[in-house]
Amino acid sequence: MALFHSVSDIDYNEAFAKHAEIIHLMGRDVEALQLLKRAKTVRDSLQIELLNTQTEQVKSIHDVYLLQQEKERNYRYLQIIIISFLIVSIIAITVFIVYTYRARRKLERDEAEMRRMTDEVELANSAKERFLSNISTSISQPLDEVVGNSLLLASERQIEDQQRVAISEVVNKTSSDLMQLINNILDLSRLEAGMMRFILSDVEIFSLIQDAATGTSIGNGRKINIVCPQSALFWSHIDGPRLLNVFNNLFAFVISGKELQVAIEVNQEGTELMIKVYGTLLAHQNLSQDMIIRNEINRMIISHFKGVYESKTEAQTPYIYLTLKGNLTSFDQN
Template sequence: MKRSFIIPTLLILLLSVQIINADVQSQNSVLHQHSIEIERCINNGIRKADSLVKTGKPDEALTYYKSSLKSKDSLYNLITNSQMEEILSLYNMDKLILQREQRHSMFHQTCLYISVIIILALLLSNIHIYRSRKRLQKNEKEIRRLTSIAEEANEIKSHFLTNMSYNIRILLNNVVGFSQLMTEDGNLNEKEKREYSGIIQSNSAELIQLVNNVLDLSRLEANMMKFQLQNCNVQEWCNELPYLVQMRSEGYIHLVLQADVDNAIIYTDVSRFTQIISSMLLYPVECKKPRRIGMQLVYNQEKQEINFRIDNSPLADSAFASQKEAILQKINLLFFEHFNGSYRVENCENNPIIFFTYPALIT
């Protein structure tokens, strides 16, 4: 649109310049002829005046001299006016040429601006496409990673369910089998009945504990565990822990406790917290072997947390590795992570160590 408008304008300017040049040339030619005629008349007048002077008629010669000078002045004025008109014409012509060049320059600048805008638009479009492609690649990589995690989790869960089904089936078979023996076999004496009854009770208790652990694990994984939260003085809690461990282990576990906690306070479910700690200090299965366990507590005021360390924990001992032990480890991990703590297990030179932290309140 702009280009179709500019081209006719340039043609008109060119025609105008040509017309002006033609007019100037015609005027110059007319002026030149008129100047020649005036100059010829002046020369004739001067020759006549010179002849009259020679013939002794100075008064008449003076008239011709004056007429020639007057004609020469008019000639000079004519030439001056002609030159002024020529200068004005050249000025107008230069002005038209300048306007033409300005329009030319404006057209080029407009084309340049449009080209720059198009290049910037293409560049931004390429950047957007590049970023979109990178984002898609990142999302695809994340989807593959999550898919791999989900498949691994499903495999672990399937393995877990298989082992749980096996363990539950064994316990149920023991309970059902010995119950049938007690009800169907009338020849059992009192000693055998007490023995079978003890087996049924122990298997029933273990089955209930296993089911409760599985339910607790499911609630923690779904973040649906309900806690009775309250403030707990760590030092007072530590004073009662050794006696609790000795009583529940029937004296087979000797706990050496070192607590440097000042007056630290934690906000927790005391019953559940005690149960979690006890699972690390007691045998995960029935065992009558004496065991010495070291436990250290340090209050880190800078991080506002309690650092725990348990040495020679039965729960972390590979000798007691089982499905029940794995469930308890998972429950402990999820419990401390729920309260913004940490939990990890290390084996250093056959010495199983459990490290965990729990946030403390600012006192």
């Protein structure tokens, strides 16, 4: 027991218990019982102390684990913050690049549009100059002829009656053509400025085309062949006199030696009229200034009523193609 006392409390206590057992074998039970109680008390205190020591060790390990967890958590938070910052930076850079790209594309489109508009203005100015030059010639020549012949008729020169009649007819025809040209120029100016006044009403197109063809046939002595749907009427809410003027322009200039033909079709829904006019000079190239003006007037009038007006000069047989909006009805429905 003296050897164990300075080395190990546990071994000393066990030796103490052996001592109590030896005392018990010697018959000294009371003393052995006291020794056993003392040994048990010491053993319990040692176990409690050991348990407290283990508990402290567990607490220390737990504290170390918590510190490590806190460190890892802080490290993860730092990683999340860095990753979030990188993502936000990438998104901001991407948005900036996209915005810069779009701004550059818009700038390029605006520059291209400005160049296109500049080219169109230059072309328009050039066309305007050519138009004014041609118009000046188209007006001045017949005007000079009218003035010259009028002065001739008003002079005191002796002119035979037959020659006077011929000169009067020339003056009348030239004056009429000149007035028609001036009226066409004024109509074109009103259409381009959006100042043309239209009086709308429900017009039956087949009858209107027939009226224009009849008037032209009587005036020129030429027959006009019209092919259109039978037993039906096509109504359009349009300016009838203006549309009649369009067909009068088409039928007034006929290719010499050819019959003027008008082919009329209706789409399946019965809402659009498709018209082809063959044999009119307005469908050809190298037109006179008067024909160019009439073609442009026709196009702008038809376009105003949501239609199409095109010169098919590239076709084997050139023709004018135009469309009109409206409704097809049968005679019974009408």
